[in-house]
Amino acid sequence: MQWLRCPHLLIEPAEVRELDQAALLRGQPNFVTRRVWRALCSHRDGAFALTDAQLALLGRASPREPQAPDLLRGSASEAECQALLDAGLLREVNDDGNRLPADVAWHPLAAVLHRQCRWSDVDSRETDARLEAVGGMAGLEALFGPVPDSHLSCGDPAQRLALPYAASTSLSKSLQQRSTCRNFDRTRALALQDLASVLGHVYGVQAEAEVSGLHALKKLVPSAGGLHPVEAFVLAQNVAGLASGLYHYHCVAHALEPLRGLSSEEARDLAARCVAHQTWFEDAPVLIFLVCRFQRTFWKYREHAKAYRAVTVDVGHLSMLQYAVATELGLGSFFTAAINEMAIERALNLDPMQTGVMAVTGLGWRAAQMHSLEFDPLRRVWPDWSGAIGTPAGT
Ligand SMILES: Cc1cc2nc3c(=O)[nH]c(=O)nc-3n(C[C@H](O)[C@H](O)[C@H](O)COP(=O)(O)O)c2cc1C
Structure with missing residues (x-):
């Protein structure tokens, strides 16, 4: 039995903001940020948080060439490997098996x-x-700055070449x-x-x-x-x-x-x-x-x-x-x-x-x-x- 990784895999270095439980217990609610590796793939919905050992394992694994688990495992524990298999980030393939899902x-x-x-x-x-709670469009402008212009203008207006009116057609009228x-x-x-x-x-x-x-x-x-x-x-x-x-x-x-x-x-x-x-x-x-x-x-x-x-x-x-x-x-x-x-x-x-x-x-x-x-x-x-x-x- 060998391992393949899933065909489409992106790794995102993400930052998670969460309540600091220790500070909360001290009566001082506070947020802390934590950096995590998140695996995003095409066979399952949502992100999967990776440990450093899992990240390294997936980096060694191929989506096309099955490899022996011992070559891939590195420092990942049994539980870490099993979690990757359960999530389908790794797949077990038999030597004679059909290796790739529908292409x-x-x-x-x-x-x-x-x-x-x-x-x-x-x-x-x-x-x-x-949207209403932030005050609608005015609230959004306060948060994000003014709405970008409704259209693009290039260069000096005096240099514009005015065009004849667009001819009216049955399609344009409709x-x-x-x-x-x-x-x-x-x-x-x-x-x-x-x-x-x-x-x-x-x-x-x-x-x-x-x-x-x-x-x-x-x-x-x-x-x-x-x-x-x-x-x-x-x-x-x-x-x-x-x-x-x-x-x-x-x-x-x-x-x-x-x-x-x-x-x-x-x-x-x-x-x-x-x-x-x-x-x-x-x-x-x-x-x-x-x-x-x-x-x-x-x-x-x-x-x-x-x-x-x-x-x-x-x-x-x-x-x-x-x-x-x-x-x-x-x-x-x-x-x-x-x-x-x-x-x-x-x-x-x-x-x-x-x-x-x-x-x-x-x-x-x-x-x-x-x-x-x-x-x-x-x-x-x-x-x-x-x-x-x-x-x-x-x-
Ligand atoms: C890609 C696309 C997504 C749109 N999604 C929505 C939508 O989720 N809800 C909605 O009420 N209108 C939606 N619209 C309609 C636009 O809001 C609408 O085209 C625009 O306000 C201009 O109005 P008009 O189509 O009457 O000229 C969508 C239009 C496009 C082209």
Whole structure:
């Protein structure tokens, strides 16, 4: 039996601030800082605090070449070695065994970033309360200094070359009516036809063709390498003629694949957890989970420094096209990356390193009243828009 270390491992020299227990007992509460080595990896959530002996052991171990424990152990005790094995930072391999887990060819930094930045049960209402407690934006400015300028200016204004007006197009006119929707009409069902139009245009396939040996899909969005790794999973809460529950959109068949039926309470509860309790999104008639099949893109861009960035940009293109199509249909749409990925992974039974959820979008009819602020200074959606809730325009 030999040992391998896990494939993606970053070591962080971290500083932990904690209560000084001895001082506390003396009635003098005080904080002390302690420096620790933290192991961050792609196969487990959260950091693992390492002793110096464990750190040295992992430094000797290879993710590819199994080695005898005696060569690796150094001064690490049995218990320290066992803790590494229990955490999966070290793996035992048999001489004839299959040594590596499913190879998705992640870039190591991206793999650790993706794994460790997921949320489990974040509640954005707590974040909002904290923001309010520090005095909102003014409080943040007091803490962090002024907000950076809204835009960049380069050089002398007198040297600017003024451009002709941007020509108005049907697309630009339509997009002027786009505003991130935070006010859904929870009583008005989305027509199946509207859902089908959004899914078909945004996530659906326009054509299939063999290109240089690759079976490629043509969609209305671009995608790195033409690989289109992002899939749409639908949480239907209020769609006429569609039972509430979870579905996968089959982009070639242009069909919904039922995964699990949910009562309306279950659907609402799941929606709320998925969008980290952003209450303005949780009653959207439809939520769409953008799930990336990393192996599709990383199969070609193996351990590539830009590959994770590329799939993130793919997600952005889908989001923008969804905004555009929804706006054309008169529907509200939103995008959020402030999501509890782990809740979605559990609901869809996903392995985050194989098929990870990157974002959530939503879709539906807008409510008549704005209860949560939207950004519509052009007043194309909300004629009385003033930048404040409950304040008549112009006051
Ligand atoms: C990457 C990204 C993340 C976003 N996340 C959130 C979010 O978590 N919650 C939210 O209410 N809006 C979110 N939005 C919407 C933005 O707040 C919104 O686009 C911005 O305020 C400008 O308003 P507009 O989209 O109406 O022009 C997000 C948008 C983007 C592009």
